[in-house]
Amino acid sequence: MKIAVVEGDGIGKEVIPAAIDVLDALALPLEKVPVELGYGKWERTGYAITDDDLETLKECDCILFGAITTPSDPAYKSVLLTIRKELDMYANIRPIKPIHGIMGVTGRNDFNLVIVRENTEGMYSGIEEIHEDVAYTKRVITRKGSARIADYACKLAKSRQHRLEIVHKSNVLKSDRLFLDVCRETASSHHVEYHDTLVDSMAYNLIVHPNRYDVIVTTNLFGDILSDMAAALVGGLGLVPSANIGKEHAFFEPVHGSAPDIAGKGIANPIAAILSMKMMLEWYELTEQAKVVQDAIEYTMNKKMVTSDLGGKATTKEVGEAIADRVRQLIG
Known part of the structure; x- marks a missing residue:
């Protein structure tokens, strides 16, 4: 080692x-x-x-x-x-699991979930333009990147409870339609039960109903935000x-x-x-x-x-x- x-x-x-x-x-x-x-x-x-x-x-x-x-x-x-x-x-893995004797802000310990975050593209593509009055960051979603993070999440789900939640914002971000479609296709090929949720709804449900979830797969920025927020469940x-x-x-x-x-x-x-x-x-x-x-x-x-x-x-x-x-x- x-x-x-x-x-x-x-x-x-x-x-x-x-x-x-x-x-x-x-x-x-x-x-x-x-x-x-x-x-x-x-x-x-x-x-x-x-x-x-x-x-x-x-x-x-x-x-x-x-x-x-x-x-x-x-x-x-x-x-x-x-x-x-x-x-x-490419895979950022963040387990959200209570520690015995420590309570988070919700006062509950009936959850054990993992957030699987795509780690190489999305809003963290690094493709940016900075000007005096405007700045641009390119959000990159690829079939390859979506497929391999979905594959990792599905394999993890199969080792746990066979449940996958796909988090996206495809109603507004058209690039998320590709991510959602690829994740659905991958979950079906793995025979893993899946649902999908808009990221704003997920932010609410993750705090109010954390026990509903097992493995959550999402894009780079959404995974970053949701996993930091979920830290409140375990105590910080x-x-x-x-x-x-x-x-x-x-x-x-x-x-x-x-x-x-x-x-x-x-x-x-x-x-x-x-x-x-x-x-x-x-x-x-x-x-x-x-x-x-x-x-x-x-x-x-x-x-x-x-x-x-x-x-x-x-x-x-x-x-x-x-x-x-x-x-x-x-x-x-």
Whole structure:
């Protein structure tokens, strides 16, 4: 196992070391390759990510990633979009599952869903024109991109409850008609039960009726927004992990940003980063080790060893160390 470790910017420099502490507690035979990317590097060198960085990432099996600060400067090249496109990691997977002992804003825990977001096109195509009085971003939806994300979502649904929800806005965006049609065709070929919902209706139903859904597939921007919103169901962005999956590479990151307002204060919640590392273990098919990490997280949180966003007093480092200690006890 060869893992590229990218702390990135802001709280990424705090939550990733906590996740690494937990990973190290498992005593697995792996090689960790530190890679500096992001705004801090851009300020110092003029490059947020270089060709050499990309080659290093490609040489690793997967990437454990913190967070990136993206400035408004048009000369800044998006690190995340670059990695996703260069490594062709087309599927963004965001599980929305309650953690034992923690309640979100709705006060319910009867849901377990996954948002599957197309990750390489849509509104994040990167095709833009910026002028003094007008700016354009081209929304790109292709048959190939729609088919492969639908195929991934259907295979995931077949491993769960055989239910797929296709989220779109085809009544207004004609490009979404292609996405919807391809998803329907793919679901039918997989013999997966499917329904489709307009994204604005989905935003409402996801909060009011989260238990109705199993696997949700949607386009890039809609998936980004809906998954961040759904974090409120589990208790906040500090608790939601994600994976970016391609044919050859995978990339694991917490869904939260770099949060520069709290960076360096030691109060960032590391749980999303640790759960992202757990998803990495599952991708490696290390299911027993992943279960140990999950058990250690729940044990530690039930002991109220949590950061201030969850009403606790523990620091980022203390939470990571407590979970790592529990991992060592469990595998002892």
